[in-house]
Amino acid sequence: GQNIDQPTEMTATEGAIVQINCTYQTSGFNGLFWYQQHAGEAPTFLSYNVLDGLEEKGRFSSFLSRSKGYSYLLLKELQMKDSASYLCAVSRDKLIFGTGTRLQVFP
Amino acid sequence: DAMVIQNPRYQVTQFGKPVTLSCSQTLNHNVMYWYQQKSSQAPKLLFHYYDKDFNNEADTPDNFQSRRPNTSFCFLDIRSPGLGDAAMYLCATSKTSGRPGADTQYFGPGTRLTVL
Numbered sequence: 001g002q003n004i005d006q007p008t009e010m011t012a013t014e015g016a017i018v019q020i021n022c023t024y025q026t027s028g029f030n031g032l033f034w035y036q037q038h039a040g041e042a043p044t045f046l047s048y049n050v051l052d053g054l055e056e057k058g059r060f061s062s063f064l065s066r067s068k069g070y071s072y073l074l075l076k077e078l079q080m081k082d083s084a085s086y087l088c089a090v091s092r093d094k095l096i097f098g099t100g101t102r103l104q105v106f107p
Numbered sequence: 108d109a110m111v112i113q114n115p116r117y118q119v120t121q122f123g124k125p126v127t128l129s130c131s132q133t134l135n136h137n138v139m140y141w142y143q144q145k146s147s148q149a150p151k152l153l154f155h156y157y158d159k160d161f162n163n164e165a166d167t168p169d170n171f172q173s174r175r176p177n178t179s180f181c182f183l184d185i186r187s188p189g190l191g192d193a194a195m196y197l198c199a200t201s202k203t204s205g206r207p208g209a210d211t212q213y214f215g216p217g218t219r220l221t222v223l
Binding site: 004030031033040041042043044045048050087091094095097098099100 | 111147148149150151152155195197209211212213214215216217219
């Protein structure tokens with residue numbers, strides 16, 4: 001079977017740094033995606049990790065440890081527009097999504 | 108801009124009345140997907156087309172069907188919508204890189220289906 005766990009909700013302040021964790025147990029693994037989804041909108045691609053380590057892309061970074069079944073998304077210099085759900089998705093023969101972490105950024 | 112388009116954005120239907128949702132793409136991607144996403148839940152894959160080959164998920168109800176008449180278009184048919192089928196339906200596309208599961212999926216804006 002498969003299990004992907006993310007915190008349900010997180011809050012943070014504008015300008016701060018927040019780390020959203022994702023742990024997974026899946027039968028098969030090719031890589032891990034992070035998507036951002038604003039309320040009522042489609043998911044948009046943020047990052048893809050296939051090897052262990054940190055991938056940095058502007059204010060967003062994503063980390064993967066395959067041996068630990070663990071990933072995190074790091075958001076720096078938070079802005080109000082970063083308020084959204086962040087979906088962790090394990091890539092096998094298809095994408096298996098977690099239920100997402102709803103991030104609220106306050107002024 | 109290349110994109111994934113879904114029409115309509117909002118669809119209201121009656122219990123048991125067939126409904127069709129459409130998706131088109133200008134990305135020229137060979138794989139197209141349909142997902143169902145209920146409120147505060149993860150997107151759930153219903154089926155996907157790899158070129159013309161249809162791949163149904165084992166737990167997708169028979170009530171859901173799909174057609175892909177050409178590379179650009181894909182349709183989701185719900186033959187007899189029930190109240191439990193009210194959800195956001197997301198279409199996505201990807202281009203095969205030869206590495207299964209490694210292809211980034213690009214999503215359309217979704218169609219929110221209401222069943223009365």
